[in-house]
Amino acid sequence: xxxxxxxxxxxxxxxxxxxxxxxxxxxxxxVLEKHGDFLRDFRGDTVxxxxxxxxxxxxxxxxxxxxxxxxxxxxALPRGDGHSYQVIGDLGRLARLNVRHPxxxxxxxxxxxxxxxxxxxxxxxxxxxxxxxxxGVVREHGRVAGVRYSSxxxxxxxxxxxxxxxxxxxxxxxxxxxxxxxxEYPVPFDAWWFRLPRHAxxxxxxxxxxxGRGRFAVVIPREGYFQVGYLAGKGADAGLRARGIExxxxxxAELIPDCADRVGEIASMDDVRHLDVRLNRLKRWHVxxxxxxxxxxxxxxxxxxxxxxxxxxDAVAAATLLAVPLSxxxxxGKDLARVRNRRLLPTILVQGLQRIMHANLAGPALEGTLSGxxxxxIRVMERFPAARIVPAYxxxxxxxxxxxxxxxxxxxxxx
Numbered sequence: 192x193x194x195x196x197x198x199x200x201x202x203x204x205x206x207x208x209x210x211x212x213x214x215x216x217x218x219x220x221x222v223l224e225k226h227g228d229f230l231r232d233f234r235g236d237t238v239x240x241x242x243x244x245x246x247x248x249x250x251x252x253x254x255x256x257x258x259x260x261x262x263x264x265x266x267a268l269p270r271g272d273g274h275s276y277q278v279i280g281d282l283g284r285l286a287r288l289n290v291r292h293p294x295x296x297x298x299x300x301x302x303x304x305x306x307x308x309x310x311x312x313x314x315x316x317x318x319x320x321x322x323x324x325x326x327g328v329v330r331e332h333g334r335v336a337g338v339r340y341s342s343x344x345x346x347x348x349x350x351x352x353x354x355x356x357x358x359x360x361x362x363x364x365x366x367x368x369x370x371x372x373x374x375e376y377p378v379p380f381d382a383w384w385f386r387l388p389r390h391a392x393x394x395x396x397x398x399x400x401x402x403g404r405g406r407f408a409v410v411i412p413r414e415g416y417f418q419v420g421y422l423a424g425k426g427a428d429a430g431l432r433a434r435g436i437e438x439x440x441x442x443x444a445e446l447i448p449d450c451a452d453r454v455g456e457i458a459s460m461d462d463v464r465h466l467d468v469r470l471n472r473l474k475r476w477h478v479x480x481x482x483x484x485x486x487x488x489x490x491x492x493x494x495x496x497x498x499x500x501x502x503x504x505d506a507v508a509a510a511t512l513l514a515v516p517l518s519x520x521x522x523x524g525k526d527l528a529r530v531r532n533r534r535l536l537p538t539i540l541v542q543g544l545q546r547i548m549h550a551n552l553a554g555p556a557l558e559g560t561l562s563g564x565x566x567x568x569i570r571v572m573e574r575f576p577a578a579r580i581v582p583a584y585x586x587x588x589x590x591x592x593x594x595x596x597x598x599x600x601x602x603x604x605x606x
Contacts, residue, residue, distance in 0.1 A: 192349075192351060193348060193349065193350045193351065194337075194350070194351045194352070195219050195220065195221040195318070195350060195351075195352050196218050196219040196220065196352065196353050196354070196517055196518075196520075197213055197218055197219070197220040197221070197352060197353065197354045197355075197356060197513075197517055198220075198221050198223065198337060198338055198350055198352035198354070198355045198356070199220060199221070199222045199223070199356045199358055200223050200325045200338060200355065200356065200357055200358060200359045200364075200365055201222075201223075201224065201357070201358035201359035201360060201363075201485075201487070202222050202223075202224030202226075202229065202304065202308075202319065202321070203234075203300075203304070203358055203359075203360065203485065203502070204235070204300070204303065204304070204307075204485070204499050204502050204503050204506075205358040205484045205485035205486075205502035205503060205505055205506045206222055206224075206356070206358035206359075206484075206485075206506075207222065207304050207307040207308060207311065208307060208503050208506040208507065208510075209356060209358065209484065209506035209509055209510055210222040210307075210311055210317055210319070211249070211307050211310055211311045211314070211317065211599070212506065212507065212510035212511075212514070212595070212596065212599045213316075213510050213513075213514060213517065214311055214314035214315075214316040214317035215314055215598055215599040215601075216510065216514035216515075216517075216518065216596075216598045216599065217316055217518060217598075218316060218514055218517045218518050219316045219318075220316060220317060220318065221318040221319075221320060221350065221352075222311075222317075222318070222319045222320070223320050223323045223325055223338070223340060223350070224319065224320070224321050224322075224323065225322070225323060225324035225325070226321065226322070227321050227322045227343065228301070228321070229300070229301035229304040229305060229308075230301050231300075231301070234300040234499075235300060235493075235496065235498050235499035236297055236298060236299055236300050236411075236413070236418070236499075237295050237296075237297060237496035237497075237499060237500070238255075238260075238295065238296040238297075238298055238303065238499070238500075239295055239497070239499075239500040239586070239587050239588070239589075240282070240285060240290050240291070240292045240293065240294070240295070240587045240588055241500060241504070241587070241588055241589060241592040241593070242499075242500055242503050243255070243291070243292035243296060244290075244291055244292065244592075244594070245503065245507065245593070245594070245595055247291065247603075248594060248595035248599070248600050249310065249595055249599060249600065249601055250600070250601030250602050250603050250604050251306060251307075251310055251604060252603060253603050253604065253605055253606045254306060254604055254605075254606050255296075255298070255303070255306060256606065257606035258298050258302045258303075258306070259298070259299075259302070259414040259415075260296045260297055260298045260414060261296075261297040261412045261413055261414055262294040262295070262296055262297070263282070263294060263295040263296075263297060263411075263412070264281070264282050264283045264293070264294045264295075265278050265280065265281055265282065265283075266278070266279055266280035266282075266582060266583070266586065267279065267280075267400075268400055268402075268552075268564040269400065269401060269402055270564070270569070277564050277568075277569050277572060277573075278572065278579060279564065279568065279572055279579060279582050280579055280582035280583040280586060281576075281579035281580060281583050282294050282295065282583045282586075282587050284577070284579060284580040284583060285580065285583055285584060285587055285588070287580070288580075288584070290587070290588065293587075294587075295496070295586075295587060297411060297412065297413050297414075297418075299413075300499070322342055322343035323340050323341075323342050323343075324340060324341050324342075325338045325339070325340050325359065325364060325365070326338075326339050326340060326341055326347075326364065327339045327364065327368055328355065328365060328368050328369075328481065329349055329351065333479065334478075334479035334480040335355050335369075335478060335479065335480035335481035336351055336352070336480055337349060337350050337351035337352045337355060338350055338352070338355055338365070352480075353480075353517065353520060353522065354480060354481070354482065354513070354517060354522055354527075355480060355481045355482075356481070356482050356483075356484060356509070357369075357481060357482070357483045357484070357487040357488075358484050358485050358487060358502075358506075359487055360485070360486045360487060361469055361471075361486040361487070361490035363483065363486075363487035365481060365483070365487070366473070366483055366487050366488075369478050369481060369483070370478075371473050371474070371475055371476070371477075371478065371483065372473070372474045372475070373471050373472065373473050373474070374471060374472050374473075374474060375469070375470070375471045376470040376471060376472075376542070376546060377470075378425060378468045378469065378470050378492060378549060379424065379425055379549055379553065379554045379557060380407070380422045380423060380424060380425055380468060380549075380553055380554075380557055381422070381423065381424075381425055381426070381427060381428060381465065381466060381467055381468050382420050382421065382422050382465075382466040382468055382493055383420070383421040383422075383423070383428075383431070383463050383464065383465055383466070384418065384419070384420055384421075384463070384464045384466065385419055385421070385457055385462055385463045385464065386416045386417065386418060386419070386456070386462070387416065387417045387419055387443075387447075387450050387453050387454070387456060387457075388416055388417075388453050388456055389412065389413070389415060389416050389417050393412070393417075401446050401447050402556045402561065403445065403446045404445075404446075404559060405423070405424070405557050405558070405559050406421065406422065406423055406442060406446050406556075406557070407421075407422040407423075407553055407556045407557060408420060408421050408422065408443075408446050408447060409422075409493075410447060410450075417450070419443070419447070419450075420493060421443070421446075421463075422553060422556075422557065423557065424557055425468075428465045431460075431463075432460050435460070436457065436458075436459050436460050439457070439460065439463065440454040440455065440457055441454075443457070466493070468492055468493065469490040469492075470490060470491065470492050470542060470545060470546070470549075471489065471490045472488070472489040472490075472538060472539075472542060473488050473489065475528075475531065476488045476527070476528075476530065476531040477524065477527035477528060477530075477531065479524055482509065482527045482530060484502065484505040484506060484509055484530075485498075485501070485502030485505055485506070486498065486502065488505065488531075488538075489501070489538045489542065491541070491542070491545065492542075492545045492548075492549065494545050494548045494549065494553065495541075495544070495545060495548070495586050496586075497541055497586060497589070500589065501537065501538065501541060501589070504534065504537070504589070504591070504592065504593045505530070505534050507593035507594070507595065507596075508530055508533045508534050508593050509530045510596060510599070511593070511596045512526065512529050512530055512533065513526055513527075513530070514596065514598065533591075534591075536590065536591065537589060537590040537591040540590045541589065541590070544585065551565075552564075
């Protein structure tokens with residue numbers, strides 16, 4: 192019979208971070224990932240200052256810094272004239288608050304996950320099983336006692352665990368089986384992701400949304416290309432694809448004029464990935480024997496790019512609170528509830544800000560009633576430039592940053 196102390200389902204940022212931290216506490220942990228590698232495009236690639244601090248604490252900062260990356264130091268919105276931008280968030284100012292990394296690093300998520308996996312493999316208690324698709328939970332005496340899985344070669348099995356942690360995203364199989372009630376919030380848009388080439392003289396320091404005629408785009412500078420998030424009304428995917436690639440290219444060229452010379456690189460609508468944007472939150476994050484973290488507990492909007500950071504913070508809190516009970520074999524429902532209690536307020540506040548952004552920026556932009564930031568906001572940012580630190584802090588640091596527990600800290604590992 193296969194058994195582990197903690198079974199983590201999903202090898203995303205939350206799952207890999209939780210597995211690494213628990214293993215460093217000596218807790219036997221097995222991470223199950225359904226894919227054979229981490230190479231999937233258009234996942235959350237924003238690594239925020241708090242996560243960079245965490246990597247430093249884990250001794251991984253130098254190795255992370257050696258990864259190919261772009262660094263964003265400003266967040267700006269286009270003015271109504273369509274030709275200039277208003278900086279509303281200046282991450283460089285975070286240095287005045289002793290933030291060690293006053294920028295957002297844009298790194299392909301697979302590079303971050305490979306880094307965490309390599310660090311985990313150095314721990315005897317860490318086990319990572321790829322090509323292992325979890326199909327359901329195992330229940331014994333009314334509690335979750337592990338998971339059923341199938342591997343790439345068709346083998347089926349059962350892994351028993353003292354605790355199962357669902358880190359398998361917004362479409363979590365385990366969350367669906369748990370029956371935990373979820374609160375859904377309306378979202379006025381969906382997102383489509385695609386790439387455009389980036390030229391050597393293109394700017395790389397500013398995250399710049401674009402607004403125009405019922406459409407909204409975010410251009411994210413990446414190493415060697417731009418990752419573009421194209422926002423349009425909820426449920427528009429079928430119509431967008433029916434219009435065809437030529438119409439889509441024309442829309443992109445109009446919305447992002449300085450990239451009009453390269454929209455031909457979008458070969459077909461197969462290069463445009465659709466994301467059904469959800470914003471929801473579980474009312475309770477656990478049942479007996481199972482805990483939900485990250486998107487499995489609270490699906491986030493892409494607005495602000497904070498989902499990956501919030502998921503990692505969940506994992507750090509869970510490891511900090513559960514390492515000792517798990518090592519003693521005494522983790523109870525009260526211990527699991529403490530994780531939610533610690534992370535609930537930051538989740539509520541971030542989702543509240545996203546709902547405000549939906550109602551006052553993304554929604555009006557898609558309705559064609561907004562072409563730039565509100566005039567009062569422009570006046571405040573121009574008259575009081577120091578105020579730009581507030582949005583920068585909310586996006587880059589957040590409401591309750593978590594630090595690595597003492598048992599997980601290590602000396603720096605050279606790149």
